[in-house]
Amino acid sequence: MSLLYIIAFLLLIIATHQLLRIIELSRSLKKSKEWEVKDSDNDTMGKSLLLFMFLFFGFFFWQMYQWNDKALPPTASEHGEKVDALLEYNFYLIIFVFLVTNTFLFYFAYKYRGRKNQKALYYAHNNKLEMLWTIIPASALAFIITYGLLYWNEITEESKAKDKVLVELYAKQFDWTARFAGKDGKLGSTDYRQISGSNAVGMDTNDVAGNDDILVKNEIYLPVNKEIVLEMRSRDVIHSAFLPHFRAQMNCVPGMVTTFKFKPTKTTEEMRKDPYVINLMKGINAAREKRGEEPIEFDYTLLCNKICGASHYNMGMIIKIVSEKEYNEWISKQKPFKTVAQK
Amino acid sequence: METNTIHTANTLHDEHVHTHAHHHHDDEHHESFITKYVFSQDHKTISRQFLITAMVMAVVAMVMSIVFRLQLAWPGEKFAFIEWVMGDKWGKDGILDPNAYLALVTIHGTIMVFFLLTGGLSGTFSNLLIPYQCGARDMASGFLNMLSYWFFFVSSVIMLVSLFIKDGAASAGWTIYPPLSALPEAIPGSKLGMTLWLVSMTLFVVSSLLGGLNYIVTVINLRTKGMKMTRLPLTIWAFLITAILGVLSFPVLVSCVVLLIMDRSFGTSFYLSDIYIGGRPLDNVGGSPILFEHLFWFLGHPEVYIVLLPALGITSEIISTMSRKPIFGYRAMIGSMLAIGFLSFIVWGHHMYVTGMNPFLGSVFVFTTLLIAIPSAVKAFNYITTLWKGNLQMSPAMLFSIGLVSSFITGGVTGIILADSTLDITYHDTYFVVAHFHIVMGLSAVFGMFAGVYHWFPKLFLRMMNKKLGYLHFWLTFLAAYGVFFPMHFLGTAGVPRRYYTNSAFPMFDDLADINVIITVSAIIGALAQLIFLFNFFYSMFRGEKAPQNPWGSNTLEWTNPVAHIHGNWPGPLPVVHRWPYDYSKPGAEKDFIPQTVPLAEGEADEGGHHH
Numbered sequence A: 001m002s003l004l005y006i007i008a009f010l011l012l013i014i015a016t017h018q019l020l021r022i023i024e025l026s027r028s029l030k031k032s033k034e035w036e037v038k039d040s041d042n043d044t045m046g047k048s049l050l051l052f053m054f055l056f057f058g059f060f061f062w063q064m065y066q067w068n069d070k071a072l073p074p075t076a077s078e079h080g081e082k083v084d085a086l087l088e089y090n091f092y093l094i095i096f097v098f099l100v101t102n103t104f105l106f107y108f109a110y111k112y113r114g115r116k117n118q119k120a121l122y123y124a125h126n127n128k129l130e131m132l133w134t135i136i137p138a139s140a141l142a143f144i145i146t147y148g149l150l151y152w153n154e155i156t157e158e159s160k161a162k163d164k165v166l167v168e169l170y171a172k173q174f175d176w177t178a179r180f181a182g183k184d185g186k187l188g189s190t191d192y193r194q195i196s197g198s199n200a201v202g203m204d205t206n207d208v209a210g211n212d213d214i215l216v217k218n219e220i221y222l223p224v225n226k227e228i229v230l231e232m233r234s235r236d237v238i239h240s241a242f243l244p245h246f247r248a249q250m251n252c253v254p255g256m257v258t259t260f261k262f263k264p265t266k267t268t269e270e271m272r273k274d275p276y277v278i279n280l281m282k283g284i285n286a287a288r289e290k291r292g293e294e295p296i297e298f299d300y301t302l303l304c305n306k307i308c309g310a311s312h313y314n315m316g317m318i319i320k321i322v323s324e325k326e327y328n329e330w331i332s333k334q335k336p337f338k339t340v341a342q343k
Numbered sequence B: 001m002e003t004n005t006i007h008t009a010n011t012l013h014d015e016h017v018h019t020h021a022h023h024h025h026d027d028e029h030h031e032s033f034i035t036k037y038v039f040s041q042d043h044k045t046i047s048r049q050f051l052i053t054a055m056v057m058a059v060v061a062m063v064m065s066i067v068f069r070l071q072l073a074w075p076g077e078k079f080a081f082i083e084w085v086m087g088d089k090w091g092k093d094g095i096l097d098p099n100a101y102l103a104l105v106t107i108h109g110t111i112m113v114f115f116l117l118t119g120g121l122s123g124t125f126s127n128l129l130i131p132y133q134c135g136a137r138d139m140a141s142g143f144l145n146m147l148s149y150w151f152f153f154v155s156s157v158i159m160l161v162s163l164f165i166k167d168g169a170a171s172a173g174w175t176i177y178p179p180l181s182a183l184p185e186a187i188p189g190s191k192l193g194m195t196l197w198l199v200s201m202t203l204f205v206v207s208s209l210l211g212g213l214n215y216i217v218t219v220i221n222l223r224t225k226g227m228k229m230t231r232l233p234l235t236i237w238a239f240l241i242t243a244i245l246g247v248l249s250f251p252v253l254v255s256c257v258v259l260l261i262m263d264r265s266f267g268t269s270f271y272l273s274d275i276y277i278g279g280r281p282l283d284n285v286g287g288s289p290i291l292f293e294h295l296f297w298f299l300g301h302p303e304v305y306i307v308l309l310p311a312l313g314i315t316s317e318i319i320s321t322m323s324r325k326p327i328f329g330y331r332a333m334i335g336s337m338l339a340i341g342f343l344s345f346i347v348w349g350h351h352m353y354v355t356g357m358n359p360f361l362g363s364v365f366v367f368t369t370l371l372i373a374i375p376s377a378v379k380a381f382n383y384i385t386t387l388w389k390g391n392l393q394m395s396p397a398m399l400f401s402i403g404l405v406s407s408f409i410t411g412g413v414t415g416i417i418l419a420d421s422t423l424d425i426t427y428h429d430t431y432f433v434v435a436h437f438h439i440v441m442g443l444s445a446v447f448g449m450f451a452g453v454y455h456w457f458p459k460l461f462l463r464m465m466n467k468k469l470g471y472l473h474f475w476l477t478f479l480a481a482y483g484v485f486f487p488m489h490f491l492g493t494a495g496v497p498r499r500y501y502t503n504s505a506f507p508m509f510d511d512l513a514d515i516n517v518i519i520t521v522s523a524i525i526g527a528l529a530q531l532i533f534l535f536n537f538f539y540s541m542f543r544g545e546k547a548p549q550n551p552w553g554s555n556t557l558e559w560t561n562p563v564a565h566i567h568g569n570w571p572g573p574l575p576v577v578h579r580w581p582y583d584y585s586k587p588g589a590e591k592d593f594i595p596q597t598v599p600l601a602e603g604e605a606d607e608g609g610h611h612h
């Protein structure tokens, strides 16, 4: 068998060699300069570039048509509305620029493809024109910067809400633990040296403020329409708490506490009834069915979005956004840290 | 000869043409094979050494990308190809191991960014063109130049060796953020693999500094008579600014890396604090991974322009030559490059909006980053205006240059979104970023590099590449490239994070499989298309048609010397420059090009001279 391969390989080499010799011979007979760009080449390539442009734009619109409804659903957080609005403007702007400039590029490549008697215009500069295309992008950018920074300040400023839910997201290879403040509204302090099997997030057991803290894994509940203040810590390497549906993300960095605040505006149930989400889930469940998997329902998901090791791709948590009442019921059923630790 | 000052020690001889036919018996510096092809100090040989080494590295990185693309498109499926490439440890039964996936992505990125597009691109074309286009006999220091290549070579070898060690190569991403990269308990790739990565990169920086200093000194000091700065081709301007960026930023990478080495091996705590791993708390306190990120990106951002500017320079030259038309806005082009170069040092924080860095600092970086879009836009418009009313000669190099302008725009516009901290919250570290940087930096720089190889092949190997194969290569590459990277935007808008071994762990990504398949199929087509290039390259190197002196009708100096590799570049005195390099189709001239060596006619104005 392997002998056959070797023979086939040798034959291929010989055949290629012969072919090349023929090409070389005919080339030297014709004294052709194969490399020279002829008008016929210019013509074919110029037209091909224009054709490519149509293909390219066609591909772009095809993708938009096919895949746009696979994008993240409309936001489910208060600040997310602004983010999405700004995003939309930005997308209109860049798609416009993308289409227009590529059109000029490929159209000129086609229109001015080389021809024997065509003479290029000696046109070295035009200060007015250059000024124009410095100022236009500059003013478009000024608009983007202004709004971007305005929103950025709002998103990142410290939470002023009186009535808020404080949650710690604790990351480690390779899962998440959420810690709720408990009745006293305060998260107990931590000490990484006290980490152990029964104290996985490194609570400082000398701090009584931590006794009523509540630790939850895999799935957490959060109330709708209330400001959620996330505080992030990591045990080992950098992770990133990514909550794409809320347009929220912040790295979890060992040795420091990072924060991100957001206000959910739609419960999980409401989201499941959103027409966009229904359509999205239809696609997902169709794909699952093809693979013989059970259908699922929409859920908000927390993902890890900073490379953190072998199971980085598999480090998530489900977040249920519920009414305040349901949230209170749920949290009252969770066991405080003290009882868990002393069990 | 006497009238000329000769600058480099090794060219102080009367020049003679080495032709293959007859070698002089009285050859004063008879070169052995070793000094001519191995430890050569000649910029042309060093250029070819860089090119071929980088091509080998690029093939490795490309095969890697095919392996992990197979995994991403068909997770869990068995591929004999994966087992064949990865062996039965990392590709057992044809399924890729998750740690090996991360190692592949890491080394793929490292090779592409540093070895292909920094070492390879600058190493090849700065070396080839700076002495040629400035009218110098060689680099300022041939010896340091030779060292630069050999450091590059050794660093490449170490990087490749690291692929074969027991625990696997570095796996923390090409950005090697600690603590992941610092702690061997965190990931197997952070054992010996990371050590080798750090050693390799340190040597790489040495190479890059030796090269860069040489390029700068040569451009500043060794320009021939009449070659004012305002008469330099834009290639040289691009290489000069690139070299300055490298010299200023790479040392910061070294300090960044040295601190990491200390944390890894000597118990310091620059980047480590409050860590519990491998079942025990570590003693390190007080360090911060954010410090690493600042240091890393202080290099990392200029690095993307180190990759991009040479490609833009090459394209400027080719677009002007092949449009038979002056480059539009020569001064604006230089100004834009200077502005980009300067600004690239004060935008690094845009990689860190959601790292926990102070948000106010983030705002400053939003501002500077969006500023950099302005000179970039000016460049794109100037390219397009250069095409306008030209007489475009569609060589493969020209096609790749047009391809570059397209990818520069297409990838550039998405940068506007990522630069905006508010919007980056959602897109940071998703496939939207992967799409953005591959198109704007990866494709543009690779297209620029291909353009350069096709265009200057006659200077590299004294022969011509095959045009038809060039066309085929361009079209397959161009189509496949957009087929790979355009759909990645849609993975990004669906929220898919990067550096995921598979998207099948979260149901929310279940409906994206067909996007991933399109990407992978395009990647395979694109990779196969490179075989055409490799064939054309090596075939033409030995059997291509002999190159004429000035095949593209260019104005620049490298086309004024004979078709031979001559020590000292010009057999007689060095050429004298009388005009800027872009007198194409000048009214009143006989031909559609006027080489820089042609004196100005009575009353003729020089665009490169005084400005009106």
Ligand code: HEM
Residues within 6 Å of the ligand: B062, B065, B066, B069, B105, B106, B108, B109, B110, B112, B113, B117, B172, B173, B174, B175, B434, B437, B438, B441, B442, B443, B446, B484, B497, B498, B499, B500, B523, B526, B527
């Ligand atoms: C053969 C064509 C290529 C394909 C199919 C390809 C594909 C990919 C993919 C799928 C990733 C992983 C993204 C992730 O999980 O984060 C990646 C990473 C990367 N690629 Fe490429 N790529 C190609 C060429 C290039 C080129 C030309 C460059 C040069 C700039 C490049 C630079 C990078 C970098 C810097 C990374 C990030 C590595 C990291 O996450 O540490 N790639 N590539």
Ligand SMILES: [Cu+2]
Residues within 6 Å of the ligand: A171, A172, A174, A238, A239, A240, A304, A305, A306, A307, A308, A312, A315
């Ligand atoms: Cu993680």
Ligand SMILES: [Cu+2]
Residues within 6 Å of the ligand: B300, B301, B304, B347, B348, B350, B351
């Ligand atoms: Cu950057």
